[in-house]
Amino acid sequence: MSASSWPQAMMADHPYYPPDLDLPGYVPNKIGVPTLLASFAGAVGFVCSVTSVVARTVRPGISKGQVLTAMWFVVCGCIHLFFEGYFAYHNATMPARTDLFGQLWKEYALSDRRYLTRDSFTVCMEMVTAVAWGPLSFLIGWLVIIDSPFRHPLQIMVSLGQLYGDVLYYAIFFFDESVYGAIYCRPESFYFWVYFVMMNGFWIVIPGWIVYTSIIETAKAFRVAQGSAKMKGL
Amino acid sequence: MSASSWPQAMMADHPYYPPDLDLPGYVPNKIGVPTLLASFAGAVGFVCSVTSVVARTVRPGISKGQVLTAMWFVVCGCIHLFFEGYFAYHNATMPARTDLFGQLWKEYALSDRRYLTRDSFTVCMEMVTAVAWGPLSFLIGWLVIIDSPFRHPLQIMVSLGQLYGDVLYYAIFFFDESVYGAIYCRPESFYFWVYFVMMNGFWIVIPGWIVYTSIIETAKAFRVAQGSAKMKGL
Numbered sequence: 054m055s056a057s058s059w060p061q062a063m064m065a066d067h068p069y070y071p072p073d074l075d076l077p078g079y080v081p082n083k084i085g086v087p088t089l090l091a092s093f094a095g096a097v098g099f100v101c102s103v104t105s106v107v108a109r110t111v112r113p114g115i116s117k118g119q120v121l122t123a124m125w126f127v128v129c130g131c132i133h134l135f136f137e138g139y140f141a142y143h144n145a146t147m148p149a150r151t152d153l154f155g156q157l158w159k160e161y162a163l164s165d166r167r168y169l170t171r172d173s174f175t176v177c178m179e180m181v182t183a184v185a186w187g188p189l190s191f192l193i194g195w196l197v198i199i200d201s202p203f204r205h206p207l208q209i210m211v212s213l214g215q216l217y218g219d220v221l222y223y224a225i226f227f228f229d230e231s232v233y234g235a236i237y238c239r240p241e242s243f244y245f246w247v248y249f250v251m252m253n254g255f256w257i258v259i260p261g262w263i264v265y266t267s268i269i270e271t272a273k274a275f276r277v278a279q280g281s282a283k284m285k286g287l
Numbered sequence: 288m289s290a291s292s293w294p295q296a297m298m299a300d301h302p303y304y305p306p307d308l309d310l311p312g313y314v315p316n317k318i319g320v321p322t323l324l325a326s327f328a329g330a331v332g333f334v335c336s337v338t339s340v341v342a343r344t345v346r347p348g349i350s351k352g353q354v355l356t357a358m359w360f361v362v363c364g365c366i367h368l369f370f371e372g373y374f375a376y377h378n379a380t381m382p383a384r385t386d387l388f389g390q391l392w393k394e395y396a397l398s399d400r401r402y403l404t405r406d407s408f409t410v411c412m413e414m415v416t417a418v419a420w421g422p423l424s425f426l427i428g429w430l431v432i433i434d435s436p437f438r439h440p441l442q443i444m445v446s447l448g449q450l451y452g453d454v455l456y457y458a459i460f461f462f463d464e465s466v467y468g469a470i471y472c473r474p475e476s477f478y479f480w481v482y483f484v485m486m487n488g489f490w491i492v493i494p495g496w497i498v499y500t501s502i503i504e505t506a507k508a509f510r511v512a513q514g515s516a517k518m519k520g521l
Contacts (some may be wrong), residue, residue: 083375118318138519171466173459173462173463173466174407174455174459175407175464176457177458177462178455181451181454200512200513202507202508202510203502203506203509205505205509206439206440206443206501206502207502207507209440209444209447210443213443213444213447213451214451217447217451217452220414221411221415221455224411224414224415225411228407228410228411231403233406236412239296262446268437270441271436271437271439271505271508271509272435272440272513274436274509274512275436275437275505275508276436277511277512277515278508279434279436279516281511
């Protein structure tokens with residue numbers, strides 16, 4: 054950092070990047086980071102436990118893999134509908150929000166200030182995520198539990214939506230940095246690698262795997278159906 | 288329009304909105320609009336004819352609906368890979384481009400200047416469209432012709448990708464206008480309704496219909512496969 058840019062950085066009244074960013078109405082977080090992260094992890098754990106109990110009660114013979122898939126989609130449903138829905142709904146006033154979700158978003162925004170500045174892509178993508186992928190994720194969780202024929206086609210749809218939204222989210226971050234020199238993340242590697250890369254990376258790896266396996270399972274089902282149609286035709 | 292804004296509008300050396308937009312290196316189109324639109328329509332017609340001949344040659348019993356679906360995906364493949372790929376590749380120099388594709392994009396940009404200003408979302412979305420949905424559309428065209436078991440799962444994937452990209456494209460256009468007062472389209476209703484709404488509307492309506500029918504077809508196949516598995520289990 055050049056000496057001339059220090060005073061500006063030192064004067065910032067918030068921890069976000071770039072330091073001269075204007076965040077009207079900004080209120081600093083009061084809840085400590087360990088408490089914030091533990092509350093998020095605790096909620097995820099609770100949702101997983103409930104889903105597991107429901108799944109094994111509704112279908113006692115359900116496989117471990119199916120329970121894990123149901124957990125994944127119910128956790129996604131909660132995050133999309135409630136947490137990302139919170140952001141989509143309150144996008145205009147994020148820097149000033151002080152409830153638990155507001156403070157969680159402000160902690161995450163240390164790795165991406167677009168969540169505090171009403172970035173057009175981020176708001177629109179999160180709106181679709183909350184309104185479409187949220188409720189559909191709950192539905193898929195249920196379809197997995199009851200082993201519905203609609204499970205795999207809907208899995209391909211929602212997982213592809215999650216994957217594509219995340220790819221665009223990453224791509225625009227790096228495009229804006231390389232083309233326009235826009236820095237959205239604080240310089241500490243913890244924020245970049247843990248919050249930005251790892252947290253979002255789950256929605257690249259897991260949906261990618263689900264899309265792949267659902268395509269294979271669907272093709273198998275069509276092979277059986279085509280074979281059955283041919284046998285009836287003979 | 289207020290009297291004070293006339294001089295600025297009259298001074299613009301390009302026809303795009305807003306009139307004070309800076310377009311470095313801008314070169315006006317030389318090919319007439321009827322020629323541009325006819326060349327695009329002619330190319331689409333040619334691709335449809337070739338696809339129809341290939342489809343009926345490879346599988347003489349193919350249904351009319353399947354030929355239409357194959358045509359749609361091959362046309363999508365050409366538009367995504369070549370036309371949108373052209374934009375993705377040349378995104379930094381669009382205002383200065385004078386070849387046929389450059390002039391076609393400059394005509395379209397009358398309804399959306401983001402194609403001339405290196406808009407981050409537009410470039411990233413078009414990159415994914417060109418690199419992923421382009422080749423996969425050609426593949427699906429072929430899978431439809433040979434009636435492959437992989438047809439429907441891949442149709443859901445690619446059509447959902449097209450649909451989602453288009454929804455975000457529309458959403459950000461209106462979000463930027465309502466929240467930031469950014470105007471991307473010329474005021475004439477022809478550009479808004481024919482270029483922006485209708486041309487992109489195809490990629491809402493048709494992929495939406497394909498996703499819906501493929502989900503229904505896939506669920507039917509799973510029902511048959513589940514029935515067959517139960518019979519074997521008895």
